[in-house]
Amino acid sequence: MLTNLWYVAEWSKAVKDKPVRAKLLGQNFVLFRDKSGKVNCLSDVCIHRGGSLSKGFTTKRDCVACPYHGWEFDAEGKVQFIPSRGEGAPIPERARIDAYPTEERYGMIWVFLGDLPEEERYPIPEFPEYEDKANWRAVDVEYSWTGSVDRVVENGIDIAHTSFVHPGFGYQEMADKNEILKVDRGEYWGSSDNVLYPPQLEGNFGLMKLFRADKAATYVSPAFYLPGHCVRLHIKVNSWMEMIIFDANTPVDETTTRSFAVQVRNFFKWPMFDNGAKKRTRKVFGEDGDIVAELSPNYLPESLEHEVSVEQDKFMSAWRMIRRKHIEEKGWKIDTKAMKPFEGEKVFTIPSPSRRTNPHFKWALDTVPLVPPTRRSAATQAEDSSAAEPA
Template identity: 40%
Template sequence: MLKNFWYALEFADRVGRKPIKVRCLGQDFVLYRTRKGEVACLSDLCVHRGGALSMGTLKDDTVVCPYHGWEYEPGGACVRIPANPEGRGIPRKARVDSYPTTTRYGLVWAFLGDLPEEERPPIPHIPEYDNPAFRMVRLEMEVNANYERAFENAVDAAHTPFVHGTVFGNPDKPEIPDYTIRQEDWFAEADVQLSPPMPKGIWGMLARRRKRPEHVTVTNGWYLPNVIKLHVRLPFGELIMWDFNIPLSQDRTLIKILAFRTFFPRAWADKNAIKRTMRILKQDIPIVESQRPELLPFDLSDELHIRSDALQVAYRRRRAELIQKGWWVGDDDTVVSEHPHRRATVIPSPARRDNPELARAWVHKARSERGRLSADADGPL
């Protein structure tokens, strides 16, 4: 899992004046809106005793811990400790990590990392969102698999004739012609020629009015850290899907999808569009959940690659570069786990970089650090 990126955490219309818990990178966060409508994103771990702030309430713009009533403002600082007698100050370390947020494309995004604003990778551009020629539906589902397995599956054109045969691929013509990758620092995409099956149902009604093409052009692309674009140019219109593969933990992924179409661009066809998309996604689930090893190998030579895998190979090489930069979130850094932890490392927020004296305000040492850091190094509050 990669930190120092913008992650789409939730659909924007689900975030309001009641704190809610969301999960990403094996950690829990609390989201809520301030009175001005801005979204706050805090670590869902009270610094005092690790209570879940998402179970608390809002008091003006502060979130109140349900355990001992500590109040945190949107920037993460504790502003009230009810147990303190009048006149007693609040420790400087009484704070939780707060992460930058923005709302774009109907989604709430949080920057999970500590890079300064000018160094942060961009959010992918989704031009279809504001284009009136497209009709959008949204959907979501969970997969009991690592997000990188789901991520690579979505960008893999060669599996479609076999996993989605007669629905999205043609098992009689499974060949993938060589393709050229367009790649920059944060994305890679390619135009792939696929032989399509004859569509059925209301989509087939449109297809029968036109000559069936020998091939359709499908643009597959990945956008770091976890976004996939699938652009299918059908004879009767365009279908564009943006997949957000949210890593809940090492072995669970929440997939949120924005699906755009230019055909049947009215509300009456939305239910059918969702049904068709879900049908395709559900065909992938048993395959992805059965892959071994469960986690994507770090070494390219650990799995065999051919030319049709070029997009996945490009991702793995770029991932290796970012791991070398220290952007990887490993087992020792995750809070959400089937195994109990005595300590947990919370992803650093920009406030830690901006305020070095507060850098260890809420850092429970990772297991790999136990031998060299004392459990009492920070001292009492």
């Protein structure tokens, strides 16, 4: 699990007038709206006696109050009122918890979990079709995986598995005909263009069969983004019908992933077709989920030493290389093993931007330990070069 990235904490529609708990990167957070409607995010722990702020309530001070003793925390994580001390009483300097930047996009609440200043953060991935209501119809779907987020993202960009896992998208006998046409990658993203030969379309009261012949060439472009651990799958059904599945994949903990997915389509844009679109999207997630839950190991291997890859895996290799770079060179990976001895005895928190701007402040909570960055070995660099070679 990586820090210093934007992640989706919850659907916008789920956070109204009461605090809401969200679990990300193995830690609990509280989401609450202030009077202006802005969503705020804090660590979900009161540094007085450990109360859960998400079980509390919002107040006239635009704060979230702990249900245990009523301490009120503002959007910056600072305590503004201690009921037992009365109005106007001084507040201890250390009465403060971590607060995290938030944005609302695509019907989702995004939270930046890290201490990087704003100018150094990778951006939230673009999804312009979501705002183009005139040309695209959107539906949202949620899915929970038993599997690490690294595996979930890799599964989402893997075209080769469609012939075996998704009967609606591929034939086993056509596996060697599916082709990767192009792969691009940047510092925190990757994309590829592919051609597949899937079965005839189904659904929408039988109308879909009219729009693509059996085994007709179909162009599919998956992309991944480190921020949000997002996957964008653009499917050109035919010359005029397109759909896009955009999913933000949030690591709840090491072995659980929560996907916030939006599917947009530029055809059959009437509401009567929405339930069918949701049903088919959930079916695809379910087919993948059954496979990912049984992968061994559950985590993504850090090298290819114990796996065998072929040229059709080069796009997944791009995902692995970018992820590994941010572990080995930037040191953004949470060291969950170092936290195990303290389980149930100590509360950790993700470092927030305030920690960097206030380096001498004595915080009550310790931050999660991180795996120290390392210089990549010659063997690792050689492996990267080999994996990046075109088929």
